[in-house]
Amino acid sequence: MDLLALADFNLVARHGGFGRAARATGRPKATLSRRVAELEASLDLRLFERGARMLKLTEEGRALFERTGALLTELDETAKAIASGGHSPRGRLRISAPLLFSQTALGKLAAGFVRKYPEVQLEITTEDRAVDMIEEAYDVVIRVNPEPDESLVGRVFLHDRLVVVASPDLPRPAGRNAVPAVSRGAMAQAESWEVTTSAGKFRLVARPVLSVSSFIMVRDAVRAGVGAARLPLSLAIPDLATGRLVSWGEVEGFQTALWALYPTRRLLSARVSAFLDYLKEAFPRGTPEELAAYME
Missing domain, CATH: 3.40.190.10 (Periplasmic binding protein-like II)
Known part of the structure; x- marks a missing residue:
């Protein structure tokens, strides 16, 4: 297999077209088209579906791109490292x-x-x-509790857990009384949070009063005394240390990696x-x- 033709195929696939690849790399569009055609002929496969205004990878083309892109990058990096006399990241x-x-x-x-x-x-x-x-x-890719993926490997570098926090001015509910709650994302009309403290476990009924899209917004709303919320411990620690927020306990079963x-x-x-x-x-x-x- 011609590695130069394979490299040109990867350029076109990565940029989504011959024209885009030519403009991004300064390579002649005709050269890229010819080399991809030669690769298709040598493999006896069609790698792109060519339309009047679009270029789309075929199933075989996508498989070739996924399996060769990383290898070509490694070859290029190895050659550059050898040429520079070392393996400095670049x-x-x-x-x-x-x-x-x-x-x-x-x-x-x-x-x-x-x-x-x-x-x-x-x-x-x-x-x-x-x-x-x-x-x-x-x-x-950095992700929280990612789903298993056979095509990926990785390592855990941080752990966190959720705690229920509130303003010191917000009284803890007694019995089955509900507490006003701030949530990240939509929450049911009322939810039960299993909370663990040094004294044991208890169930907290949370009644949503505010739904926002980020934990930073949740924290700011809780600081303002709107309600209690579940926050990552790492985000709550500074406010817990100063007394701006108080902890009502850890949320049972919510460990994150x-x-x-x-x-x-x-x-x-x-x-x-x-x-x-x-x-x-x-x-x-x-x-x-x-x-x-x-x-x-």
Whole structure:
């Protein structure tokens, strides 16, 4: 198989068209088209469906792109490392991360990483949705309690848990009385929270009065005394330490783990390995208290 033709095929697939790939790389559009046609002929496969205004990968083309893109990147990085006489991390590193971690810690983390590795061009996208790492060309995806995926491997670098917090001015309900509650996302008309304290367990009936889209907004609303809420311990620790908020106990059964995921392959690029090591250096024990201290 012609590696140059395969590399040109990956360029076109990644950019979504011959014209886009040509403009992004400065390669002649005719050359890219010819090399892809030669690759299709050598494989006796159609890799793209060509329309008047669109170009779409066939099923075979998508499989080839998914299986060869990472390998070609590794070959390119290996050649560059050998040429430079070392394995210093360099090149583009694309990361997808969840909203809360991005808002509270990732800016500081990213700044420290690029200072340590100035030859890495770090790009971070903040989103809570599941992303396709291969199709969307991400090197690392950070997620909370991700679903199992055979195409990905990774490691846990942080743990957290939920606590029920409230303003000191909000009285704890007695008996079966409901407490006004602030929730992240929609909540049922009334929910029961199983809460654990040093004195034992109890059931708290929560009546929603406010629904917002982020934990930062939840925390701010609870500070204002609107109601009680379930917050990650790492986010609540500073306010608990100053007495701005009080804890009513931990939420039973809500343990979270923050994972750094990357595509399954034998060799990791130097920049991905460096980022994973940097996460470990930032959070050596991976506790909520470490994350809270890091956010200061």
